[in-house]
Amino acid sequence: MLLLYNIGIRLYFLAVYAASFFNAKAKLWIKGRSNQHIATTEGCIWFHFASLGEFEQGRPVLEALRAKDPGTKIVITFFSPSGYEIRKNTPLADAVYYLPLDTATNARNFINTIKPKAAIFTKYEYWYHYFNQLHQQHTPLYIVSGIFRPKQIFFKWYGGLHRSMLKMATHFFVQDEASVNLLKLININTATVSGDTRFDRVWANANSPKELPIIAEFKNNQKVFIAGSTWPQDEELLSTIITRHPDWKWIIAPHEIGEERIVKLLDILPSESTIRFSQITDNRQPITDNRILIIDNIGMLSSLYQYGEVAYIGGGFGRGIHNTLEAAAFGLPVIFGPNYSAFKEARDIVHLKAGISISNAGQLIEATDLLMLDTEYRGFASQKIKAYVQQNVGATDKILEAIG
Known part of the structure; x- marks a missing residue:
């Protein structure tokens, strides 16, 4: 299954590369990754977001950690240009990058460069090589505002590789009890119901709107x-x-x-x-x-x-x-x-x-x-x-x- 996953990742890259000749978003996806220089930020906390929506969802945790320990460096990565291009200059982070393609080499090089003391992923993003590298280096990996449904690949007979990704996470902070129970079905007992951080974000925004x-x-x-x-x-x-x-x-x-x-x-x-x-x-x-x-x-x-x-x-x-x-x-x-x-x-x-x-x-x-x-x-x-x-x-x- 890992071989198929690796092939799929590379086919995805080729598809985006081909699309980049006529699609502006795909062009940003390719160009952004090829031009970036990743700097050493040892002891940072690494936040990863798929896109802008996930950034806003995880933002309350990011802001709270920033306020609690201003001396700790924050590194943010995005998968999508719609998140990176809008938040690349956010004052909440010391560095903002596109997440390099999920290959074993990229994951090892990236994590060895930024040297995080903890990683926080929001809701949907699960990448085998990044999770595996964090696991091997005993770096805590937290999933916040997670939510799981029976139809997801984790709970299918053919979802062994994806189940192995979940088992590399240190703890899941999920939105509901149903997600906790689904994880228990695949022998993952490291989940607690915390709710959805988006509620914190939108409530704060509504009380002090621009x-x-x-x-x-x-x-x-x-x-x-x-x-x-x-x-x-x-x-x-x-x-x-x-x-x-x-x-x-x-x-x-x-x-x-x-x-x-x-x-x-x-x-x-x-x-x-x-x-x-x-x-x-x-x-x-x-x-x-x-x-x-x-x-x-x-x-x-x-x-x-x-x-x-x-x-x-x-x-x-x-x-x-x-x-x-x-x-x-x-x-x-x-x-x-x-x-x-x-x-x-x-x-x-x-x-x-x-x-x-x-x-x-x-x-x-x-x-x-x-x-x-x-x-x-x-x-x-x-x-x-x-x-x-x-x-x-x-x-x-x-x-x-x-x-x-």
């Missing part, structure tokens, strides 16, 4: 529907309901903001009432009369939700929905597509009737009419979802206490 004067001007004391991290199928559906609610304003923040994507989005929206955020900042156009605002930059979404009343979270018609908790922390009831079962918080929110999953245009109409027209129900859902976030904070303290 003010956005331009967005406040756009809102102009009107009700705002915010669609975050949307994909084309989400946007096609949303474009059909905008005219049903003429007294609402709309903010759409696409997951990808390349010019081609933004132009396609503009094509399906009413041109006379739509404006791009870059148009405002570049030309300082008046915006109070515009009804639809397209956010064509990255980094604003978590602060945008403070100006909304209802949110739509994208990704549910693809691999899975994006972050519902950022909106939930501000008390916004949420709507999202059908692919949400892998996300515990989304299942909880639906159970609380503070979130609605939709699969087609008709269901979207029903959901938006309920949350946008029925002010009593919207108030009920808002209280429920905000209380849910508040009740689930505290994972960071539990993790720090256990790590010691």
Whole structure:
């Protein structure tokens, strides 16, 4: 199985390399790894994140450790350009790198260079050679905000290699009791329920949000529907309901903001009432009369939700929905597509009737009419979802206490 894993890793590299000739993200993935110089940081704590979302999820632990021991160096690695390019200059780290491809040589060289005293991986990332090298060097490896499901490869008859990766970890801080029980089924008893550190992050953000004067001007004391991290199928559906609610304003923040994507989005929206955020900042156009605002930059979404009343979270018609908790922390009831079962918080929110999953245009109409027209129900859902976030904070303290 290890041979197949190694072959798969190299085939993945070849696929990304081929894509880099016509795909900007793949080009950054290749170029970033080939140009970086990794410096010695002996005694550091190494944090690894798949992408930007995982960074925000693990950020409370990172900030707490930084505050607790300012003298300890912090090294951060990212797998994806969407995390590295945005956080490569974060003051929370002494060094930020792309994670080199998971080969035995790369893992040995990287770990022997940075010489971590502990490694902390967030949620999903499992790399055999890096885990093995940490294990061989007796370096503690912690998984935070982990969550496991029966359908994952760890619990399949053919998942022996992946089970061996888990057994190299020192401790798992997982989101729920079901994950603890699944790990016990494969003889891993080093897991405790700490909860999800994202709750700590979004709650802190909601209590001290960054003010956005331009967005406040756009809102102009009107009700705002915010669609975050949307994909084309989400946007096609949303474009059909905008005219049903003429007294609402709309903010759409696409997951990808390349010019081609933004132009396609503009094509399906009413041109006379739509404006791009870059148009405002570049030309300082008046915006109070515009009804639809397209956010064509990255980094604003978590602060945008403070100006909304209802949110739509994208990704549910693809691999899975994006972050519902950022909106939930501000008390916004949420709507999202059908692919949400892998996300515990989304299942909880639906159970609380503070979130609605939709699969087609008709269901979207029903959901938006309920949350946008029925002010009593919207108030009920808002209280429920905000209380849910508040009740689930505290994972960071539990993790720090256990790590010691």
